[in-house]
Amino acid sequence: MRETPVLVRPGDADALAAGRHGDPFAVLGPHPVADGAVVRCFQPQAASVELLDGDQAVAMTRVHPDGLFAVRLAAEPARYRLRVTGRDGAVVESEDPYRFPPLLGSLDVHLLVEGTHHRLYQVLGAHPRAFDGVTGVGFAVWAPNAERVSVVGDFNGWDGRRHPMRLRHEAGVWELFIPGLDHGTIYKYEILARGGVMLPLKADPCGVWAERPPKTASLVWGQPPRPWDDGEWMRGRQRRADRHAPVSIYEVHLGSWRRRPDEGNRPLSYLELADELGDYVSEMGFTHVELLPVHEHPFGGSWGYQPVGLFAPTSRYGNPDEFRAFVERLHQRGIGVIIDWVAAHFPSDPHGLHWFDGTHLYEHQDPRLGVHRDWNTLIYNFGRTEVLNYLVANALYWLEEFHVDGLRVDAVASMLYLDYSREPGDWLPNRFGGNENLEAIDFLRQMNQLVYQEHPGAMTVAEESTAWPMVSRPVHLGGLGFGYKWNMGWMHDTLDYFSKDPIHRRYHHNQLTFAQLYAYHENFVLPLSHDEVVHGKGSLLGRMPGDEWQRFANLRAYYGFMWTQPGKKLLFMGGEFGQSSEWNVDASLDWHLTQYPVHQGVQRLVADLNRIYRTEPALHQFDTDQRGFAWIDCNDRDNSVLTWIRRAIDPHDFVVVAGNFTPIAREGYRVGVPEPGFYREILNTDSEWYGGSNVHNNGGVEAEDVAWHGHAWSILLRLPPLAVSVFKRDG
Template sequence: MAIRTRKQKPVADTPLHTTHTMSTDLAHPDEIAALIGGRHANPFAFLGPHLDEAASTWIIRCFLPGAESVAVVFEDQAVEMVQLHKEGLFAARIELVPGRPHYHFKARWDGRDIALEDPFRFPVILNGKEILRFRQGQLWRAWETLGARSLTLEGVHGFAFAVWAPAAQRVSVVGPFNNWDGRRHIMRKLHDAGIWEIFIPGLSVDDIYKYEIIGADGSLQPLKSDPFGQAAEVRPANASRLVEPVKANNQDQNWLENRHSRHGLDAPISVYEVHAGSFRRKPEEGNRPLTYGELGDWLIPYVREMGFTHVQFMPLTEYPFDGSWGYQPVGMYAVTSRYGSPDEFRDLVARLHAADIGVLCDFVPAHFPIDGHGLNRFDGTALYEHADPRLGFHPDWKTNIYDFTKPEVVNFLVSSALYWLDRFKIDGLRVDAVSSMLYLDYSRAEGEWIPNIYGGNINLEAVQFMRRLNEMCYGEADGIMMVAEESTAWAGVCKPTYDGGLGFGFKWNLGWMHDTLQYMSRDPIHRAWHHGEITFGLAYAWSENFMLALSHDEVVHGKGSIFSRMPGDDWQRYANLRAYYALMWAHPGKKLIFMGAEFAQVAEWNYEGSLDWHLLDQPGHRGVQSLVRDLNHLYRSLPALHQRDCDPSGFDWVQADAADVSVFAFLRWNHDRSEKLLALINMTPVPRTEYRVGVPHAGRWKVILNTDSAAYHGSNYDGPDQVEAEAVAFNGQPHSIVLTLPPLAGLYLIPA
């Protein structure tokens, strides 16, 4: 008999009807028991429509706990179903001609009739090519296949869910829409790939969900958030949340077409590192952090005025614990909901681009937390992490380490990086904790780690992962930059992968940071004996493409702020900091400082509070802020300060050995050496009058920056704005100038 559908009219004189059968004819008792007990591993073989060829009928079954009655509806004809179990299992046998039926249910709950679609009547969604590419680690746009996707299937709107859990005995989607009952929406397993999927009609944006998983040993796992979920509840809640795909950022097109030039080795790159939750707060509203939109209102004009070229956000991938600052993420595809929605973050990026500001984000592929709702033993086994704790557990952070030997795990991480670059059009990723990935014995004592196949301490699979990460990111997202936080002497971090390197664009120069901060923290009377802490960095300054980073790591865990490390009374601390910044901005390498350092934040950073903006009421803090602003604008406008940051021919020592007076003098050059800048840094509180220093040619030299200027709340120590070079060879240069070096100050000079 034919079924009435929207495309097929009923055959005359052949009304739809059920056959008269006993309940045992509609379902085997063992299958009923398995379903009711939540142990049915293949519900698509039981629920939904099933053709009984011998009887030329369809058997349709549904499980709707609490329903008083259920009818299966074909257009305007309804057939009452037989209740097979008091828990809510119903079935009907319907005579029909071959052809997969289209129908919905009308169920009665508490005296009310509710129409709903049957998720078990829809066909397989994923295709074999997608599954194979994921298994091979080549499904680079995995967010379009896995996770939860808005979908219209056979004219019905809903969400398609797909998750990787190969060892699971059963996986279900649960949420308020099914009273968190794991028996309602059991997923189908797609052969041995271990991917489970289901299409659930009727769900809406902002509905929350998790996965309920019975592990390999038959035990019920903690409810899991979606590894590929694109949004989540606001902590401390942790369910995944349904969203529509992030809308395209068409207004960024001009920026994207030109960002190659903004990220080259010869480009001025000065980065302002930001923790979104503590840049500013709303004390009048319970000290809440700003939303993405509010953050843009404050951050964009400030960064633009200060002259920074980029903002770098600390991790915005979803994370459970505020105190991790985002470095223990559970949602690698989800923008943290603390500050708003994915679309609101996308709009913030677009606004930054419109203001001529690039956007970098922290990316954390090294490890993940052991929170029960996350990736930890996701399917009851060590799926995303190594099973052996000597490889899979990080002793410092008490976190799990990804298993880079699995193509699916590599695919998960690389696709996540591409998701942020593609969907939000951010301009690059700063990859966290690279050193911890490179070395098998990182933070481990003898006997606590497993050597590689050659007996060494290099994590060969992690090396391959990072190479693949950089190849894919640079290949798929034109003009971006990849930055490594790597703290060892590993050779070739920024070397191309085809030449045996890791393939990063830049590397944080943590050696420079450590040495120079140690030098600056010393009383000036002792600096003469530690001169090399400044000069040593120039011995390796071009071994990588370095970024000089004074990051959040330098203002936490009892270290104090950058300003608080400066020695002496308040006058000397301000002066020391200004001299240090003059050294940093003239030194080869791109620049990065953490928010607050630009105005001499006094207190150590507190992620639960706002920066101390009230300090700008004091002239010393305003002076430091004004200096950083002027340094940024000089750095961007003078090619000699940035074009050869990563080229040794762009730097010449003039005085590297004046340890007795703690003075440093060097030249910076542009591409063709037609432009130059002389930097002079006096690291003692003693003014150096009649101080001679060599220069490369005759003529007048003018001071374009003096950190001791009254404009920066300096002492304004007397000295000329211009000096004439004398034909007196000095410091290996054919000419020299004589001038006064103010105390604890930096001077920049260029030919007049």
């Protein structure tokens, strides 16, 4: 039989049948030969195959018992289809994936190799498209060290021999157009590593939709994009994120904010959250929400901080279009959306990025660089061009495709230091012998530059817990380029202070004043985040000392202090009504508490603090500028009293704040003020409206011509117990 070697070489046939062939396009599909053309297909489920060329049907010859078919034609067919008769007698007609040209254009390949393809999610991943009038899905995945990569799913019985991909050697990208597939197709990649090692099936690193956990496959998203209806917000959001703007952030874990106990304790969907969360945040006066990571993640107990699908909004609450609708509806209410963005590490789940093509592709090979000891996760190799490109493109993706208004970058400190949480000998120094992660620094700078360059209305926020300099200063000045940085030192000092019995606070007075020594080195956000209400720490309310009245008064005083200090604000959900239990990711917030007056009082206070923060320029315009703050008296430690001024850009627009952090009301307490006039009491955390004892100043006091605290004028106040009072000069 001389014909068989012409139709297919035995080695090729055996390799295809065994799923070991790394170049399927060299064998399958149409190929010219000396006397015409040969067309080959691999259909292991077929009893017979016919090639349909126009009106003609030509039987193909089985040239390998496992299902390789071939036929010789007089000329290479321009277009053809396959008619496959299965062993069960069923007949299916389909296009041949191996007759179509490459997916990636030369420019895409060039940018991928260069590491500057900032829209790589538009070419990698799975995308419905058409070739030569034929609709289907184009798949592309970076796996440069694999011997063979196939697309598998229900559509081919999860048989990796059916749809092996073409390798674009110059970019290390495997690609394949599969006709007939569409929106909702479930798929993974089957990867044969070097040495013939079969890896666990992998989800798509650039997949934009995934099965709902605990399932782990990717899904094709093929719905046409809806036109956005948030133009008014987008046009004005730059001023809303400005240093001079009020930024008060409500931090939310979507799955546990509110649940439906009558429906199996299910979390709300994106569309339900769009209305319920949107209405609530609007009523409470927050300017932004910050979402704990919404990237797809396998383990709910990680709260999203161990993502596998960086490009996929988690399907726990809906599909990508519904997440777009969520963002859009919040924008329509005047609320910005920030997401926690995890670029520091990823989990070792077998369907994820770990050992992706049988090599340490995304992570470092050396565990002294590539393993995060605290979380048992893997650290991205920021020095690898393709990995850096992947992460930068992902940052832009959320801003462009979902209109999010900011990225709060998680665990920045772990990225900056090579010896972060490591013992001596368990880390490698950089090329200069230091502990700075130079590649991570370059990555953060590049990411921030591109975000602000291409999306001027967006913001980036660093969760950075060390004294690394210039985190929120521009790159061209030597900074990391973030817009803001969490002030972790302020949080630790002040929370520790308010957790102490008031009788001891005089000895810890500096915990409230120390932050002013560095408050303007960065553009700070003052965070009372989820990290303060987990891992046995209890709730904020639970950490306040004293009986019930004192605990609530302390919490209200703490919020009054926070909202009147320089810096943007962030409060984790539940804190706004004084949740008494520690946050539980698997349960709803304790909304039933809001029926009780003391919890209602905290809720009203937070809403009013947000109101005066937004409406009083003195409380926000100089949040990051020393010109906006001055102590009146920061030395009255014996009485645990602090007094200060917040100023607006207009030097005559200011507020005076007095904080009494003991349970003793103080009568006739004189406070120096810079100008004469009537000082109206615009907020008092001890008001009965908030559940307090209602010690107040009868609406305000008139300044007296008595010099005090270095000022020519002064006011004589009643300082309520465990409370903060705010005064504004009329006129």
